[in-house]
Amino acid sequence: MSNHKRPAASILFIFGGSGDLNYRKLSPALYNLFLDDYMPEKFAIAGIGRSQYNNEDYRAHLLDGISKFSRRKDEQNGHWDQFSQHVTYLQMDADNQAAYSKITDYVKEKEAEWGEHPNVIFYLAVAPQLVPSIAQKLGALNLCTDKNCTRIVIEKPFGHDLQSAHDLNALLGRLFSEEQIYRIDHYLGKETVQNILALRFANALFEPVWNRNYIDHVQITASETVGLEDRAQYYEKSGALRDMVQNHILQVLCMVAMEAPVSFDANEVRNKKVDVLNAMRPFTKGEVHENAVRGQYSSGWIKGKEVPGYREEKGVAKESATETYAAVKFHIDNWRWQGVPFYVRTGKHLHQKATNITLQFRPAPHFAFPSESAETWRPNRLTISITPEMDIRIRFQAKRPGQAMTLEPVDMVFNFDHQYGDDHAPEAYETLLLDVMEGDATLFMRADQVEAAWKLIMPILETWENRTPVDFPNYAPDSWGPEDADAMIARDGHAWINLSK
Ligand SMILES: NC(=O)C1=CN([C@@H]2O[C@H](COP(=O)(O)OP(=O)(O)OC[C@H]3O[C@@H](n4cnc5c(N)ncnc54)[C@H](OP(=O)(O)O)[C@@H]3O)[C@@H](O)[C@H]2O)C=CC1
Numbered sequence: 001m002s003n004h005k006r007p008a009a010s011i012l013f014i015f016g017g018s019g020d021l022n023y024r025k026l027s028p029a030l031y032n033l034f035l036d037d038y039m040p041e042k043f044a045i046a047g048i049g050r051s052q053y054n055n056e057d058y059r060a061h062l063l064d065g066i067s068k069f070s071r072r073k074d075e076q077n078g079h080w081d082q083f084s085q086h087v088t089y090l091q092m093d094a095d096n097q098a099a100y101s102k103i104t105d106y107v108k109e110k111e112a113e114w115g116e117h118p119n120v121i122f123y124l125a126v127a128p129q130l131v132p133s134i135a136q137k138l139g140a141l142n143l144c145t146d147k148n149c150t151r152i153v154i155e156k157p158f159g160h161d162l163q164s165a166h167d168l169n170a171l172l173g174r175l176f177s178e179e180q181i182y183r184i185d186h187y188l189g190k191e192t193v194q195n196i197l198a199l200r201f202a203n204a205l206f207e208p209v210w211n212r213n214y215i216d217h218v219q220i221t222a223s224e225t226v227g228l229e230d231r232a233q234y235y236e237k238s239g240a241l242r243d244m245v246q247n248h249i250l251q252v253l254c255m256v257a258m259e260a261p262v263s264f265d266a267n268e269v270r271n272k273k274v275d276v277l278n279a280m281r282p283f284t285k286g287e288v289h290e291n292a293v294r295g296q297y298s299s300g301w302i303k304g305k306e307v308p309g310y311r312e313e314k315g316v317a318k319e320s321a322t323e324t325y326a327a328v329k330f331h332i333d334n335w336r337w338q339g340v341p342f343y344v345r346t347g348k349h350l351h352q353k354a355t356n357i358t359l360q361f362r363p364a365p366h367f368a369f370p371s372e373s374a375e376t377w378r379p380n381r382l383t384i385s386i387t388p389e390m391d392i393r394i395r396f397q398a399k400r401p402g403q404a405m406t407l408e409p410v411d412m413v414f415n416f417d418h419q420y421g422d423d424h425a426p427e428a429y430e431t432l433l434l435d436v437m438e439g440d441a442t443l444f445m446r447a448d449q450v451e452a453a454w455k456l457i458m459p460i461l462e463t464w465e466n467r468t469p470v471d472f473p474n475y476a477p478d479s480w481g482p483e484d485a486d487a488m489i490a491r492d493g494h495a496w497i498n499l500s501k
């Protein structure tokens, strides 16, 4: 979030250095930061895992990931060779406290080499059950007297429910100060998500209409065409509500609904966001049915490919009740948003990969045009497309050329690619890793935010867990989800907005 300069000397220890997240996302992000001259002048990256690698093999493994997943590949111009000299592999079992001497030794070695004490960043890209034990062992190292130079980054999922998130926060709070803890939500690192703040708070144009007086309702969609993708072990215990709504969607909703921050200080922005979560109306268990819909995909076809139903996927229980789709109608009980429903939905194997937010406006107070022109009239909309399309569009009425007063909805569009070219945007993990090195936590979730989000969805989770879904599977691949979700929004006289490409 800050205007970036090069961070101070830093060592990044990546627990899970041999894992998938590091291979596909973290290493490519660090490499791109290096190419863009954002890495500190003095830096070291140490991947940690039990798998066997020497430094050379490990670097070759990461280069393979970069060649497949980085937005910029190794272009044989010597950059990779320079970057890879900063990369080391530490083979160790994170369950073994004695092995952590490898970390302290490495820090001492770098201190001696660089003649200064670096920031020490621990990135926990490991399964959530390992996090408490690693955090405890790191806490016991007492690595630096100035606490703020040690930082710990925690990947999602942060807890499985309110209680486990609370317990994890309590544990981390005993070992580190809140300023040292960076809870990742990669959506917050997306350019288009950060741009919501610019749109709202750097322009005078939108704020006067950004409220219940002008906005009829808000929709947030995060639809995916992919299915389970071999992630049964994680997803069977998670489901769409935990995987996408509790974190990404609620964080995006907060950015749409928050009050203007006084500054972009990390705590000021996060205070304003948590105010939204605290103002959101919790459901009683009796209200869940009216306000939340779950779904699970059947077998079928998507984009010309035959796919199994969720219950037939590898590692999934035959009678699995895990939802691969969730839609919820939220209410925010404050002056700005009273009476404005926020409809959110997400799902796997849906018709389109699209994450977007639409604010639909109320009609103009008086319609003075000939009655025939009402037929083509459509409500104003402001749509922010986050991924894969990256644009902001405003739909308004225009007069179609001709002698008759015929109204027609047209779009005014700001498209990131057209404006900046298509290699403009850093990946979310680039932004977030740079922020961690700089010590800027604005785009990370604070303890109270995470718990407020869990608190909100707990009644839905508990209701669903106690009631077996009788109608699963209830939507076909390549569709827009279960009919019940259409019925939920239709009861309010609305329909889901499916943007066409
Ligand atoms: N992959 C992704 O795209 C995303 C992942 N995440 C989150 O990131 C985390 C990691 O996911 P992912 O990379 O996919 O998982 P993987 O299973 O691919 O990697 C797990 C890593 O943990 C290491 N590990 C496990 N046990 C130990 C141990 N006792 N000591 C040392 N290292 C150990 C493994 O190393 P080794 O086997 O060598 O010991 C491996 O490097 C999860 O919390 C996941 O939810 C979040 C968003 C996206």
Ligand SMILES: O=C1O[C@H](COP(=O)(O)O)[C@@H](O)[C@H](O)[C@H]1O
Pocket: 224, 243, 244, 355, 387
């Ligand atoms: O965190 C997650 O996000 C991805 C979707 O992310 P996106 O950046 O591609 O929109 C989702 O597929 C995954 O299930 C979830 O864990």
